[in-house]
Amino acid sequence: MTIKDNIYGKYEVKEPVLLDILKNPSINRLKRISQYGIPDKYYHFENYSRYEHSVGAMLLLRKLGATLEEQVAGLLHDVSVLAFSHIADWVFGDGPNGTEGYHNRIHAKFVKSTDIPKILKKYGFRVERILNEENYSLLERNIPDLCADRVDYALREFKYWLNPKIVKECLNSLVNYNGEIVFTDKGHALDFANNYLELQTQHWGGYESMIRYHLFSEMVKLALEEKIVAEKDFFEDEPFVLGKIEASKHKGIQEKLSLLKKRDLSSVKRASGKKVFKKFRFVNPKVLVDGKLQRLTELTPGFKKVIEKHRKINLKGLMV
DSSP, X not given: OEEEXXXXXXXXXXXXXXXXXXXSHHHHGGGGSBTTSSOGGGSSSOOOBHHXXXXXXXXXXXXTTOOHHHHHXXXXXXXTXXXXXXXXXXXXXXXXXXXXXXXXXXXXXXXXXXXXXXHXXXXXXXXXXXXXXXXXXXXXXXXXXXXXXXXXXXXXXXXXXXXXXXXXXXXXXXXXXXXXXXXXXXXXXXXXXXXXXXXXXXXXXXXXXXXXXXXXHHHHHHXXXXXXSOGGGGGSOHHHHHHHXXXXXXXXXXXXXXXXXXXXXXXXXXXXXXXXXXXXXXXXXXXXXXXXXXEHHHHOTHHHHHHHHHHHHHHTOEEO
16 A cells, blocks of 8 residues: 655555554544544634544654554554544543543543454454553653654644644654654754644634634533434544534524634633633653753753743633
């Protein structure tokens, strides 16, 4: 299979386990799941799919020399994301308080409900090991480290709207050093980290994103209360769930959908007295200097103040 990716270019994938997973309906379902959580017609940024991101994470791992097992884990890392991605955190979890990890809690259960375990067993991979992301230091690491998941979605947003010119240089400066993704150039590390914070403040934690997350999640909760949709529906794809919601004649739901279609929600009344927050995301990459790893904040002390400036903005939350 030839994969042409907007970030990593063309790759030939021949490993049978990857080919079988790429053909699997559970992975292909992610083509119909919005990366940003809210479908394009109700959001202010044009989406790409969770499938594109999942394949991208696998390709980045491949580029960095990860084992086949870690590439498999990378391809599967978001397979349990529900329809509307992190909106599920705001509906079924604690998203409004800045916690967005609902799909991680259901990951094992979701995967075991599919035929993916059969594929893994067929090729000699242990399901329980693949499901434990702590086994894969290139794929997942806690903030503020780099990992394939974090790097891939950031590079895509840099490419698609924020700062396309830095993508190639940042990517070429990334290496696998003893199982860690690090930069070989301080300047490229700083470009990546600064722009990552801009994604946080301009997009993920920005006004438009937060108000849309609030309105869309409240609309979904109403649809659940009115039994227009059921929780199990979110294990399908977005067209399936959204079709049910949009077909509803419920006045409150239709009003919220009409509001969300507007490109600018700055005039939305906010009188509930409730504050919502988005998860604060940032990176403080390690840089390889003369054979030793140093944090960016050690090499560029002023960057610590930049992180704190954005953190304070995020802590303000949004009154809805």
